Amino acid sequence: DQQVKQNSPSLSVQEGRISILNCDYTNSMFDYFLWYKKYPAEGPTFLISISSIKDKNEDGRFTVFLNKSAKHLSLHIVPSQPGDSAVYFCAASANSGNTGKLIFGQGTTLQVKP
Amino acid sequence: DSGVTQTPKHLITATGQRVTLRCSPRSGDLSVYWYQQSLDQGLQFLIQYYNGEERAKGNILERFSAQQFPDLHSELNLSSLELGDSALYFCASSEQGYEQFFGPGTRLTVL
Numbered sequence: 001d002q003q004v005k006q007n008s009p010s011l012s013v014q015e016g017r018i019s020i021l022n023c024d025y026t027n028s029m030f031d032y033f034l035w036y037k038k039y040p041a042e043g044p045t046f047l048i049s050i051s052s053i054k055d056k057n058e059d060g061r062f063t064v065f066l067n068k069s070a071k072h073l074s075l076h077i078v079p080s081q082p083g084d085s086a087v088y089f090c091a092a093s094a095n096s097g098n099t100g101k102l103i104f105g106q107g108t109t110l111q112v113k114p
Numbered sequence: 115d116s117g118v119t120q121t122p123k124h125l126i127t128a129t130g131q132r133v134t135l136r137c138s139p140r141s142g143d144l145s146v147y148w149y150q151q152s153l154d155q156g157l158q159f160l161i162q163y164y165n166g167e168e169r170a171k172g173n174i175l176e177r178f179s180a181q182q183f184p185d186l187h188s189e190l191n192l193s194s195l196e197l198g199d200s201a202l203y204f205c206a207s208s209e210q211g212y213e214q215f216f217g218p219g220t221r222l223t224v225l
Contacts, residue, residue, distance in 0.1 A: 032212040034212065034213065042219075043218045044157070044204070044216045045116070046213050049212060049213060089156065091157075095212060100210075101147065101162055101172060102157075102159065104158075106155075106156045107156060
């Protein structure tokens with residue numbers, strides 16, 4: 001049972017345009033969502049997060065939107081840069097009992113073309 | 115650089131063997147998490163330790179075990195290795211709360 005899903009394995013965009021990465025979840029107990037970026041041969045790098053009590057969080061070129069009724073979140077990157085090319089993972093946490101374990105999606109490979 | 119270190123970076127061993135992966139968390143972080151990333155799989159949570167105590171368990175096999183020492187570094191022990199255990203193993207740490215910071219991973223190859 002995959003509780004966090006990223007249905008698009010890959011995405012290709014032109015430099016300077018917007019990249020939109022999507023993530024769906026099924027567990028209504030999730031109260032925090034995170035996006036990580038991963039380059040080959042490196043560990044995931046934390047990008048941005050959002051609490052379930054918010055619907056938007058912005059940090060520079062990165063914005064995460066949360067639609068709780070649809071159990072959907074998205075990461076917008078504007079403008080996209082070639083250095084953004086990486087695998088992006090969506091993750092969720094219920095943090096029940098302060099365990100903090102993260103449930104990850106399968107990842108979306110973003111390619112930004114110059 | 116996340117501040118989380120993992121050793122070794124690569125490990126090649128044979129089926130039936132036992133290996134130990136090591137993780138040092140960021141300075142001040144009390145929680146350590148272990149994740150496994152197999153081919154074509156997302157990251158799967160294995161186990162969490164908080165200040166030396168086991169806090170949560172995921173789909174960790176009985177052949178696998180972990181511990182966190184008084185200096186807060188952690189070790190993941192994998193025994194009776196099978197071909198299917200070949201994967202990337204990541205350690206992450208956090209102070210408290212949700213954001214976890216990942217190490218560079220250990221690539222385990224079981225031949």
